[in-house]
Amino acid sequence: MPRFLVRRVLGALVILLIISAVTFWLFYAVPRDPATMSCGKNCTPDMLAQIRHNLGIDHPIPVQYWEWLKGVFVGRDYAGFGHCNAPCLGYSFANRQPVLGTILDRLPLTLSLAFGSAVVFLVFGIGTGMMAAVKQGKWQDKVASSASLVASSMQIYFVGYLAMYLLVAKLDILDNPSYTPLTDDPVGWASGLMLPWLVLSLIWTANYTRMTRSQLVETLSEDYVRTARAKGLSRRNVFFRFAWRGAMGPIVTIFGIDLATLIGGAIITESVFSLQGVGRLALSSVDKSDLPMLLGVTVLSAGAIVFFNIIVDAVYALIDPRIRLA
Amino acid sequence: MSFSRRNFLIATGVAAAGTTVLSACGGSGGGSSSNDKVPSVSGAKTMNIPVGTKADSTGPAPEVPGAVKGGTIYSLDQFDMDHLDPAQIYVSTEGAITRPILRGLTGYKIDDKGGCTLIGDVATDAGTMKDGGKTWSFTIKDGIKWEDGADLSMDDVRHTFERLFASFVTEGPRYVQQWLVGGDKYKGPYSGKSLDSIEIDGKTITFHLTEARADFNYTLGMPGYGLVPKKHDTKEQYDKRPFALGPYKIGDRKIGKSLTYVRNEHWDPKTDAMRNAYPDKYLFQFGYETVASTDRYIADKGNDQYTMSIFNEVAPERTQQVLTNATLKKRVLTQVDTVTYYWPINMTRIKDVKVRQAINWAWPHQQLQTIRGGKATSELASTILSPVTPGYEHFDLYGVETKPGGDPAKAKALLKEAGKVGQKLVIAYQQSDNAVKQAVAIKNALEAAGFKVVNKQVDKTTFYTQIGKIDNGYDLFAAGWSPDWPNGYSVFFPCWSGKNIGDGRSNYAQLNDPTVNKAIDQASTIADTKAANKAWGAIDKQIMELAAVVPDYHSIRNWMYGSKVGNVVYDAGNTCVALCKLYVKK
């Protein structure tokens, strides 16, 4: 296992490097000039040149990338901002705020949103899927399957606004969603995010219901499950230790990817509920041609995905001994 | 008020993008024709913003009837402010939000009759002009203190203007840098050098300008010339935490999320004729899309009753619901804005005036208005200046009011006269839901008039870079502009003077007419405000006769607010909601 982890981590770093380079290149592949975004109304070529110098974009692209990369590993000096310690992700072109600081500031919300809704959709999705698989063919299964099909077809901006209108504005059951740090006020943290969790989970739960159900139906019909029963083991023992074990693999894989995606920022959810997370940061950095912020968020999202891929692979190896040889 | 590219983007591009996310799949687009039920505001009053007297400039500011002290005003807005350093402020929202904390040499006093006057803010009056406008002097009031209790010193005043030349100051207005003698060589005060064209004598500061500027006192009323203390000038960091001179100072700042103002105990109301300071606190909150904020205003629950918005207007999706409901409409401040959206015609490519006039005749103003959301959010434009900019003259050369849907027959006749039926037009438009729909409507209307239209979609992020080039290859594209202070100079000089043609410059039409150029130069020097305004109005008509542009519409702002926010009025000088006039109703 340790060798496996080391190899994967090294591979992850390479991937992140490539992603950062590609992002850099893609950013400049379109003819855009971040300087014009920061230039006032009466922009003169002199002004643009000064801005380009201030932002550090008056160098060729490979040089800019190299400077950025160096900053990530050993820190970097900025005129007017002093020394930026490693890992230095630079300063936003838009508001000259430190990129890493801004991302870390938005991260708790995104993490709260991600993990909170993960708990909800895992519990409900897997629970419903389990029930549907066990009661396969009966009315519970049919209801669960149809409901999950409907739910997975819904869209967050539809359900979200509807939920806000009903629960917050009309019925006054919940307050407007807001973020209170967990460490400040756990109850406030949970109640402020309850609505976004539920709405986000509604759509994702459906996926897990269907997946769990189909995986379990498949494993329940496996030969080794039949053997386990033939040995006289109880139904519950057979279900959890055998059928479930086989079904878990794909679910864990999908969950890892979903969680990574959520950590990259749930853009629509954040917009609908007016939450300031990493997702909206990504969106605004694209709009404002804010390369440092865009790079920071992209590398973060990619990092999350890569990281969770490694975890998922490790967990899969734990679940399935046949994988361990690799 | 200022209107940088970014503000333009925010107002049209980014906000539209936001609506695109929400409306593209949600079904209804931003506009529906049933919005005609919504009452219009055509016939907006023209503004007159004269220069006030010394008495006008003497504090305290007149009381707002019924106002009481206390409470907190909240705000819900989409974007945080990128810059709070006055030298970097050009965007109107940043200007608006800093009115309670920053003060400048001059400013705008709002009276209770809806009028507005240019007065002295820290200056005793709106300045004394000599040499036809090449010299301006201002005397500073006594008793003005910073948030730490220190007096406002003449060093501070000098420093404020000298730091405008520093290399990190890139975003704010460039007027002072352009007009102060020796400004082209001066690099700022941080290396110990000072600028000779700024003279201090006792409590009087004098500026020596390279050209005659009869309206320099208006220029200095821009938020970009807010005062900065020399001792606390943290240069690049000042952008995040400016020092307050006004009735409030910054209490807390969570970048991207919130900004709090608390009282500045050292502000003396007797020195301030512009600002009331009724609320104890302001809490500005960011990250709220317009649909979210509008819904909260409609629900009007809890703290939302004490809430207003600086940037967020009534969301397009809710415009009809709000403006046709009498109760809700009472909580909407509706105001025609100073910004005009127009389509410059590339005169280097379209040289025949008859062709350009034909485009104006054929233009489908009304269809475009409907696509944008109807009469509630925009007024059709037949002039370059907005009706609320002093100097505006009402005229309609191409039938915008008589035939708002366009007059293809007249257009075609003109084309025939010019022998240019079938003239090809390459039109650039941005990628946004509304822009696409409008492009189609424009194409149809122009082709009905005998043009051949090629629509070219341009990526949002590179749009301005592309159209800013002289050889952009386009005949028409959308643009917008608003004056930096209430007269025609900052509209006509940058956008319509032959001196401002070049890559990245704002004369998109590439108009280089000697008569117009001369008229602009002359109008810039007229001392009498009334006479100057008349001259600008005439230039507007002149440019329209040359049909260098197709004026499209003037924006109508609809700012909604909570039921317990008192005295929500428009600040015509800064073109925003007057933050300093608000109070919290009990």
Added chain:
Amino acid sequence: MTSTDQQIFLSVRDLKVHFSTEDGIVKAVDGLSFDLAKGKTLGIVGESGSGKSVTNLSILGLHDPARTTIDGEILLDGKDLLTATERELERLRGNKMSMIFQDALASLSPYHTIGTQIGETYRKHTGASKKEARARAIEMLRRVGIPQPDVRVDDYPHQFSGGMRQRAMIAMALVCDPELLIADEPTTALDVTVQAQIMDLLKDLQQEFGTAIIFITHDLGVIADIADDVLVMYGGRCVERGTKQEVLRTPQHPYTLGLMTSMPSLEGSVDVPLNPIPGSPPSLLNPPSGCRFHPRCTFTEKVADGLCSTERPLLDVVDGRGSACHLSLEQREEFFAEFAASRHN
């Protein structure tokens, strides 16, 4: 448990197993009866779809209760399995009666070690501790001939070879000393040498413990090796039964005869064409009327009145020998004699 105990241990009476499917009712087993004594091996022969596996799953109660209708009687040591509760069945499975399956790789859980899989049956039925169960598992592995059992007990099934996996499965099935062992084609997937070893192992274990074995296969060679009695199934019915010698030397049913003649001879020439039974197994959804074998039988014209297609031939068993065919015994003697002669050696 003595190996010479002749008392009837398992008794199946008129077993009918019907599945309800979307297309109709599948009559997988249609009236099957047999007995099995302790220490004896019953070989069940038949093609795929003859109903042999279904029979065994029904004995263990592993059918899907939602879709299956079972009629008849299955008495295990006097207890009717068809009326037993699930709990009672759980106590019997793996304990008094066990099953080994054809595909050991698919039938063993890939997620647990061999030791755990053997041990958990032991723990369930005897309440032993983990340590005791592990010791027992090692002992069983040794018993079935797996080298280094104390090391291999912690391996996973995918780390075993095919033959060893099958042995492990046998170890798992026998860990609680069951009195009935059902082997569902356990050697079909193995090569001949391994097959021989497994067969020897089973015979030894039966010698030692007196287990009654039901051995299902389609391979007559295996039957010849291990079975005491033979039951030939076709189309969900028993078509012939008797002792191994009786059935293999003097088959009394055209199907059995067909099976025999289709076997290639080691002594014969290489280019002699094979002799398969013409046709294919019957649909159990819509089985042929009368004798289920009649569409493929070469002797139907010999039977008067076309009985073969209208009337189901009865299986009359005398002294454990019987076959279900409309041909008279004399007719069968005559037609099959030639065949019997050629097989007597």
